[in-house]
Amino acid sequence: MVRFGNKDLARYPFLREALSYVTKYDFRLEDLDNSEFHHLVKKAERKIEQYVFNGKLEYQIDYNKTHEIIVQEEVIIFLISLLIIKAISIDAVTKKFALMESMRFEKYLIEDLDISNQDDKTIKFILYKIFEDLFKTKIDLEVNIYNFYKIKINDYLDHPIAFHEREWNLVNRTVNSGYVYLDGSEIVRLFRNELNLLIIERIKKMTPERIPYLISAISHSMRVNWEKLYPPLRINPHNAVTPPCIQHIYDQIDKGENLPHPARVLLGTFLIYSNKSIEEMLELFKRLPDYNEQITRYQLEHLAGKRGNPKKYYVPSCEKIKLSNLCFETKICRGINNPIQLVSRKNN
Numbered sequence: 001m002v003r004f005g006n007k008d009l010a011r012y013p014f015l016r017e018a019l020s021y022v023t024k025y026d027f028r029l030e031d032l033d034n035s036e037f038h039h040l041v042k043k044a045e046r047k048i049e050q051y052v053f054n055g056k057l058e059y060q061i062d063y064n065k066t067h068e069i070i071v072q073e074e075v076i077i078f079l080i081s082l083l084i085i086k087a088i089s090i091d092a093v094t095k096k097f098a099l100m101e102s103m104r105f106e107k108y109l110i111e112d113l114d115i116s117n118q119d120d121k122t123i124k125f126i127l128y129k130i131f132e133d134l135f136k137t138k139i140d141l142e143v144n145i146y147n148f149y150k151i152k153i154n155d156y157l158d159h160p161i162a163f164h165e166r167e168w169n170l171v172n173r174t175v176n177s178g179y180v181y182l183d184g185s186e187i188v189r190l191f192r193n194e195l196n197l198l199i200i201e202r203i204k205k206m207t208p209e210r211i212p213y214l215i216s217a218i219s220h221s222m223r224v225n226w227e228k229l230y231p232p233l234r235i236n237p238h239n240a241v242t243p244p245c246i247q248h249i250y251d252q253i254d255k256g257e258n259l260p261h262p263a264r265v266l267l268g269t270f271l272i273y274s275n276k277s278i279e280e281m282l283e284l285f286k287r288l289p290d291y292n293e294q295i296t297r298y299q300l301e302h303l304a305g306k307r308g309n310p311k312k313y314y315v316p317s318c319e320k321i322k323l324s325n326l327c328f329e330t331k332i333c334r335g336i337n338n339p340i341q342l343v344s345r346k347n348n
């Protein structure tokens with residue numbers, strides 16, 4: 001049987017094998033007030049701050065230690081991070097953390113799938129294990145094409161992305177003898193959502209007997225900072241009607257959900273129509289877990305006709321919004337064909 005190396009496990013602290021590594025030393029989350037763990041709590045705290053408040057993936061594994069210490073520390077830091085997020089207990093924070101943490105693991109997976117050659121049995125074993133144990137999908141290396149993997153068509157079609165995006169549609173993939181062929185980064189992107197959900201599930205399932213004082217203090221301070229930065233959305237100070245499709249987008253933003261591209265276009269064009277400045281719109285968009293100021297600014301300026309082609313985009317019609325599954329029609333929508341027709345109405 002192929003054994004895991006400690007260093008490899010340090011990159012994947014969510015694996016059962018990694019967790020058992022610390023539990024065999026009788027590690028308990030309740031002991032985190034003990035000063036011997038403070039440097040790890042600090043590292044987890046810094047990582048969360050970078051993720052949640054700065055949207056940055058700067059976390060580095062410290063490899064200047066013995067293999068055994070590296071894996072133990074990485075697993076403990078991972079568990080501490082989940083506990084802090086659990087204690088903060090704000091959906092939007094949980095989702096942002098899960099997205100950033102899953103992006104970190106994605107980066108490792110892509111690197112490992114790309115650099116692993118066909119003789120590197122250890123790393124292959126880890127990768128196969130991740131896909132089989134966590135995502136219930138068997139992936140195989142295609143021996144005849146360097147660094148290509150294959151998965152059964154039925155397993156491939158279990159992933160919603162295979163239907164939602166043209167690039168992933170079967171007609172645009174290489175298919176042969178009942179298998180779909182993908183390179184390392186495509187395999188990881190296919191499982192992107194699962195990795196994200198796995199982290200959210202782990203946080204939800206945590207049931208510590210008590211939250212250590214140090215973790216309570218950190219999570220309380222982060223919670224206060226978050227609420228200062230992102231107070232509940234008050235979109236409509238003048239009692240004007242908010243079209244239900246737009247309200248639904250605001251609710252999703254409040255819950256920390258990411259928005260599909262058509263929802264971003266709808267919101268952007270609607271806010272531009274409502275005379276919001278780019279800065280005001282960025283304040284709203286920055287609540288999205290995958291917010292990137294440069295890209296969002298570019299896209300909003302493009303929609304407003306301030307970039308490249310001076311074409312200004314209009315708010316899509318109700319018919320188009322329905323086709324994108326973004327319509328949440330109520331009785332106030334009767335007789336209209338574009339959400340902007342509701343803008344001048346007042347609530348009773």
Ligand code: SF4
Pocket residue numbers: 243244245246317318319321322326327328329330333336337338339
């Ligand atoms: S009918 Fe139009 S305004 Fe009303 S929710 Fe649907 S898309 Fe929005």
